[in-house]
Amino acid sequence: MRRKLAAGNWKMNGTGAALAEITGLADMYPDPSVDILICPPATLLHRAAGAAQGSSVGIGGQDCHAASSGAHTGDLSADMLVDAGASAVILGHSERREDHDEGNEDVRAKARTAMDAGLTAIICVGESLAQREAANTLDIIGGQLSGSIPDQSTGQNLVVAYEPIWAIGTGKVPTLEQIGEVHDFIRARLERRFGEGVGRSVRLLYGGSVKPGNAADIFAVSNVDGALVGGASLKAQDFAGIIDALQGA
Numbered sequence: 001m002r003r004k005l006a007a008g009n010w011k012m013n014g015t016g017a018a019l020a021e022i023t024g025l026a027d028m029y030p031d032p033s034v035d036i037l038i039c040p041p042a043t044l045l046h047r048a049a050g051a052a053q054g055s056s057v058g059i060g061g062q063d064c065h066a067a068s069s070g071a072h073t074g075d076l077s078a079d080m081l082v083d084a085g086a087s088a089v090i091l092g093h094s095e096r097r098e099d100h101d102e103g104n105e106d107v108r109a110k111a112r113t114a115m116d117a118g119l120t121a122i123i124c125v126g127e128s129l130a131q132r133e134a135a136n137t138l139d140i141i142g143g144q145l146s147g148s149i150p151d152q153s154t155g156q157n158l159v160v161a162y163e164p165i166w167a168i169g170t171g172k173v174p175t176l177e178q179i180g181e182v183h184d185f186i187r188a189r190l191e192r193r194f195g196e197g198v199g200r201s202v203r204l205l206y207g208g209s210v211k212p213g214n215a216a217d218i219f220a221v222s223n224v225d226g227a228l229v230g231g232a233s234l235k236a237q238d239f240a241g242i243i244d245a246l247q248g249a
């Protein structure tokens with residue numbers, strides 16, 4: 001009942017030449033059984049949306065401001081992302097939380113604006129290594145969920161991505177049991193807060209060193225509905241290995 005989602009987060013990577021990866025994906029997957037989303041840097045959004053137009057590949061932003069417009073030099077509003085052709089936006093990525101001091105309240109305010117603009121908010125949560133080693137993982141995730149996710153969330157406008165900070169870009173991946181424990185916990189929290197109908201319809205992605213070689217195992221874990229992929233989403237060929245695994249899951 002939940003359509004699976006393979007989402008690529010290009011972070012601060014890619015100039016015009018990278019658009020060929022998007023057309024490559026579009027050519028490879030004319031009619032996929034899963035959703036495919038690429039979140040390029042903001043400078044490429046408009047051209048990426050053009051390259052993906054009419055294809056199975058969706059385009060998303062990597063952040064937006066909580067306000068709908070105004071004196072915020074360098075920032076982008078949710079409406080601007082929509083105008084550029086985005087259908088989704090990543091919010092509360094740990095790199096934003098760390099580099100830009102974003103707290104749960106900030107993420108929640110951004111998510112509200114994004115949802116009001118018609119975007120799907122991909123809200124990221126995840127613990128640091130120190131928090132995991134102190135056995136605080138579920139407490140941290142629980143606080144991030146209740147603090148970052150707005151009340152207006154539904155299965156259409158919300159996706160939650162579990163990204164343990166220590167697994168991002170490191171090649172380290174939690175055990176399948178650890179991934180399953182957190183995803184089951186997130187599902188239970190969503191059902192408790194939003195009721196079973198909405199709680200069960202929100203897609204939960206795993207992110208952190210997902211590669212073609214480990215994707216199938218991760219996608220077999222309960223309540224994993226896809227992945228949020230960094231490095232391995234930059235090349236269509238690599239990302240295809242992950243999309244294939246998701247289609248086969």
Ligand code: 13P
Pocket residue numbers: 009093163167168169170171207208209210228229230231232
């Ligand atoms: P990597 O896949 O490069 O570990 O990045 C994960 C991530 O942060 C996606 O948002």
